[in-house]
Amino acid sequence: MHGPAGWWPAETRFEILIGAVLTQNTAWSNVEKALAGLRECGWLAPETILDAPEAELAAAIRPSGYFNIKARRLRNLCRWFLEAGGFPALERLDTGSLREALLSVNGVGRETADDILVYAFERPVFVVDAYTWRIFERLGLIAERAGYEALRAGVEAAAPGADADFFNELHALLVIHGNRLCRPKPLCGACTLRDTCPAAS
DNA sequence: ACCCAGGGTCATA
DNA sequence: TATGACCATGGG
Numbered sequence A: 001m002h003g004p005a006g007w008w009p010a011e012t013r014f015e016i017l018i019g020a021v022l023t024q025n026t027a028w029s030n031v032e033k034a035l036a037g038l039r040e041c042g043w044l045a046p047e048t049i050l051d052a053p054e055a056e057l058a059a060a061i062r063p064s065g066y067f068n069i070k071a072r073r074l075r076n077l078c079r080w081f082l083e084a085g086g087f088p089a090l091e092r093l094d095t096g097s098l099r100e101a102l103l104s105v106n107g108v109g110r111e112t113a114d115d116i117l118v119y120a121f122e123r124p125v126f127v128v129d130a131y132t133w134r135i136f137e138r139l140g141l142i143a144e145r146a147g148y149e150a151l152r153a154g155v156e157a158a159a160p161g162a163d164a165d166f167f168n169e170l171h172a173l174l175v176i177h178g179n180r181l182c183r184p185k186p187l188c189g190a191c192t193l194r195d196t197c198p199a200a201s
Numbered sequence B: 001a002c003c004c005a006g007g008g009t010c011a012t013a
Numbered sequence C: 001t002a003t004g005a006c007c008a009t010g011g012g
Helices: A013-022 A028-041 A046-051 A054-060 A067-084 A086-090 A095-103 A110-119 A130-138 A148-158 A164-178
Strands: none
Touching (some): A013 A028, A013 A110, A046 A067, A054 A067, A095 A110, A110 A148, A130 A164
8 A cells, every 4th residue: 555665765786875874863855965965976886985085075965964973984884895895795694694794883783784784685674763663662562662683583573484575665664654754645535545535646 | 943854872870 | 781962954
């Protein structure tokens, strides 16, 4: 009914890693502006980002907020990515090892790591974010604030055999419909079902 | 003027 | 382990 969401919005695979950092506690509309700034400078690949002066890098991503910190985090991530051998080498790691490697980067926390695992490496991982807590608590699916790992592993265990596409869509829909600024379009008034209402599709 | 947005690190207790 | 301060922009 609501999908497919078609995540992650990016032109290249590495751009997903960049977007995952830029969107930390930030509206995606602002991330798009920052990505456009990077695109203008030709700074969407790890080599070119590392080659850029950090102050200018920060200026390019200014609209995404926290630009000084995020400029440093992007450089940390790029340095790690190249030193690790890029996608060909990283793809050979099992999901647990790859997750640990991502978490070793200063600026990459659990949610950012899991974003990258699902959307750039197509691993079956459940991403827990603020919307997940809000929605799961509201639905009574969790009694109190369990830890991040407990909820992630719990949902993954509850969906045995689910592939990366499943977790891709699940997280995307939780974000899209958990967003207070993204209310569903109202029905036309004559209709009672969204499926059949021409105004709300 | 305020609240919110696809978090994470660091210092402190 | 668990809080709190800090980072900072743009739209509703």
